[in-house]
Amino acid sequence: MTTPPATKVSDVSELRHQLVEQLRADNHIRTAAVERAFRTVPRHVFAPDVAVEAAYANDIIPTRHAPDGRVISSVSAPWLQADMLEAARIRPGHRGLEIGSGGYNAALMAELVGPAGHVTTLDIDPAVTDRATRFLTETGYDRVRVVTTDAEHLPAGVVPDGGFDAIVVTVDTWDLPWIDALTEGGRLIAPLRLHGYHWAIGFTKDEGTLHSDEPLIVCGFVAMQGDGAWQTNRRTVPGTGVHLSWEDGTPLSVDQLASALTREPTVTRTHVTVGGQEPFDALTLYLAGALPGFCRLEVDPDGDNGVLNPPPRHWPGAAIIRGASLARLATERICDGDDGKGLYEFVVHGHGAQGHVAAQEMAEQVRHWQRNHRGARCPLITARPTADCAPAGTGHEPHVFAKKHTRITVD
Ligand SMILES: C[S@@+](CC[C@H](N)C(=O)[O-])C[C@H]1O[C@@H](n2cnc3c(N)ncnc32)[C@H](O)[C@@H]1O
Numbered sequence: 001m002t003t004p005p006a007t008k009v010s011d012v013s014e015l016r017h018q019l020v021e022q023l024r025a026d027n028h029i030r031t032a033a034v035e036r037a038f039r040t041v042p043r044h045v046f047a048p049d050v051a052v053e054a055a056y057a058n059d060i061i062p063t064r065h066a067p068d069g070r071v072i073s074s075v076s077a078p079w080l081q082a083d084m085l086e087a088a089r090i091r092p093g094h095r096g097l098e099i100g101s102g103g104y105n106a107a108l109m110a111e112l113v114g115p116a117g118h119v120t121t122l123d124i125d126p127a128v129t130d131r132a133t134r135f136l137t138e139t140g141y142d143r144v145r146v147v148t149t150d151a152e153h154l155p156a157g158v159v160p161d162g163g164f165d166a167i168v169v170t171v172d173t174w175d176l177p178w179i180d181a182l183t184e185g186g187r188l189i190a191p192l193r194l195h196g197y198h199w200a201i202g203f204t205k206d207e208g209t210l211h212s213d214e215p216l217i218v219c220g221f222v223a224m225q226g227d228g229a230w231q232t233n234r235r236t237v238p239g240t241g242v243h244l245s246w247e248d249g250t251p252l253s254v255d256q257l258a259s260a261l262t263r264e265p266t267v268t269r270t271h272v273t274v275g276g277q278e279p280f281d282a283l284t285l286y287l288a289g290a291l292p293g294f295c296r297l298e299v300d301p302d303g304d305n306g307v308l309n310p311p312p313r314h315w316p317g318a319a320i321i322r323g324a325s326l327a328r329l330a331t332e333r334i335c336d337g338d339d340g341k342g343l344y345e346f347v348v349h350g351h352g353a354q355g356h357v358a359a360q361e362m363a364e365q366v367r368h369w370q371r372n373h374r375g376a377r378c379p380l381i382t383a384r385p386t387a388d389c390a391p392a393g394t395g396h397e398p399h400v401f402a403k404k405h406t407r408i409t410v411d
Contacts, residue, residue, distance in 0.1 A: 012044055015056035019043075019078060022058060028082035033090075037111035038082065046104035046135045047075050063102065064127065072222055073128050075104050076170055080200070083217050085112065087189045087202035088166045093117045097164045097181065099151045099190075100171035100221075103132035107141040109168065120158060122147040124226050150226035154181055172198055172221040174230035174247065176383050177405040179210060191221045192381075193230060194401055194408065195288035196247040196296050196316065197281060201381055208388060210406075212381040218281060237261055241300035244319065248401045252293060256324040260352030267332075268348045268359040272370045274331065276342030282379060283346075284318045286369045287329065289410045291362060292396035293321045297328050320362055325352030327359040329366070380411040 020038045023029040029038060044055035047063070054061065064073035085108060090096055092114035098106050101123035109119045121144055123129045129148040136144050149155055151171075163183035169190035182188050182205045191200045200217035203210035224230065233251040236243050240261045244254050274280050288294050296316035319328040327350045337343035346366050350359030373379070383406040392402040401408040 012042070012052050012056075015052060016043065019056045019058065023078060023082050026079065028079040028086070030086050033112055034082060034085050034108075037085070037108045038078070040111055041104065041107045041141075042139060043075070043078070043104055045139050046102065046107070063131070064125065070223075072225070073100075073102060073123075073125060074222060075102050076221070080217070080219050081105050081108065084168055084170070084189050084200055084202075085109070087200070087214055087217070088168050088187050090166045090187075091117075094165035095160050096120070097158075097167045097178075098122070099167065099169045099173075099178070101128050101132045101146065102170075103135040103139075103141075103144075105168070105170060106132065106144045106146075107136060107139060109166075110141045110144050118143070118145070118160070120145040120147060120164075122149050122151060122154075122158070124148070124150045150228070151224075152177060152226055152228040154178070170221060171224050173224050173228060175228060175403040175405050176210065176408075177228065179205065179208065179383065179385050179406065182210075184208075191219050192408075193247060194285060194410065195249065195294060196232065196245060197285055197288065199281070199285075203381070203383065208385065210383040212378070215378040216281075218279060243298045243300075244295040244321070245298070245316065246295050248288070248403075249292075249294060249396070252295070252321050254321070257321065257326050257352065260325055260355060263351065265349035265351050266356040266359060268327075268350060268356065268363045270346045270348065270363045270366045270370075272346045272366050273334065274344050274346065275337055275339065276333075276344065277339075280346075282373070283366065283369055284329070285379060285410060286373055287318045287362065287365055289399035289401070290365045290368075291320050295319050295321060297326075318362075320358055322354050322358040322361075323352075325350065325354040325358050327351070327355060327362045329362065382409045382411075383407070384409075 029035045044052045047055040047061045058078050060077045061075040062071040066072050090112040093116040094113045096109045096119045098121040101121040106121035126148050129146050133146045159181045165186045167178050167188045172191050174193045186205050189202045191198050200219045201212050202214040203212050232245050232247050234245040235254045237254045237257045297319040298316045327348050330347050330349050331344040332347050333342050334345050335343050348359040348362045350356040389407045399410045
């Protein structure tokens with residue numbers, strides 16, 4: 001057996017600098033401080049189980065799997081780490097907290113806070129914190145404090161007097177129980193789940209409330225474990241292969257929808273168009289907040305019953321339930337578009353006796369979004385501790401997501 005030639009240090013540095021050039025060219029690295037951190041920290045040492053070429057690819061590196069094969073820990077993709085660190089606006093002397101560990105991102109943060117600052121990284125999984133501690137020591141970042149704990153309950157002594165200046169959450173989260181741990185004016189960046197859709201959102205704390213002020217970053221992270229793990233209420237409409245799910249709002253009964261979903265839908269046009277490559281996550285987030293009875297709809301891949309054809313692509317579609325009727329957002333290709341990638345119109349399919357009424361309601365909200373929100377740079381999201389809010393009512397409060405620790409408003 002021949003041993004593959006070892007990669008020389010100069011080659012590794014070259015790969016690292018190439019990655020930085022790519023991140024700069026794609027505008028993920030935007031400041032000299034973040035660039036310097038990426039040029040300095042040896043990413044491959046935090047991923048010894050993969051080839052150095054894979055360590056410096058612009059992609060995630062899975063590091064731990066659940067028995068069912070799900071990835072439960074990873075070194076996140078460099079483009080996303082760069083975007084989140086830029087959004088965190090970490091400065092020399094800051095006290096930073098990373099939630100969800102691995103070592104590499106904490107080392108980047110340590111570079112950003114410098115010798116006058118301090119970084120704590122925590123993880124629920126002792127195998128992850130063991131590895132992180134080892135790699136941070138090997139690379140000389142042993143000043144980073146590594147803590148094994150469920151981030152839902154920050155242990156006394158972890159939060160510095162006056163709070164952290166920056167908190168970077170690197171695990172999908174349904175809620176933001178860390179507002180009290182952040183100093184006034186501090187930054188928190190987190191991949192937040194709103195009705196099952198998720199974006200990394202950068203917030204600044206002002207008078208005890210978090211305010212977003214940057215474009216949302218479409219991303220995917222491993223799922224939160226422990227007491228903060230979210231519950232998806234997923235219900236199957238009998239005999240249809242159609243599943244409806246709620247992560248926020250009150251789950252509704254779905255059995256009565258079976259006959260509606262086996263009949264041809266009505267189609268309500270919106271005259272609002274979208275390019276074939278254009279994301280419309282801001283629309284689905286808007287609809288999730290605007291419409292009572294909102295849920296996400298998925299169809300079994302092999303369960304095409306002809307009525308819900310074509311089934312939602314990419315991720316679960318937006319739907320609303322009105323009694324025994326349902327409306328769902330769909331798109332129809334209308335032409336090739338200027339770029340040849342297709343131009344689509346949003347249409348709303350109505351199922352059941354009142355499906356057309358529900359479809360008109362949803363279509364009107366699509367038009368409202370087009371008129372009043374689409375041109376905006378990004379939705380403004382605020383998160384206020386639940387303890388500081390009046391008790392939530394039982395009815396639908398538009399654009400408010402009532403979580404356990406926070407009340408989140410999307411404007
Ligand atoms: C994507 S990985 C973190 C990647 C890391 N920040 C890096 O250097 O790229 C997400 C981590 O979150 C951790 N995690 C999941 N639930 C948690 C919880 N409740 N508290 C703390 N950590 C948690 C997982 O064990 C996993 O290691």
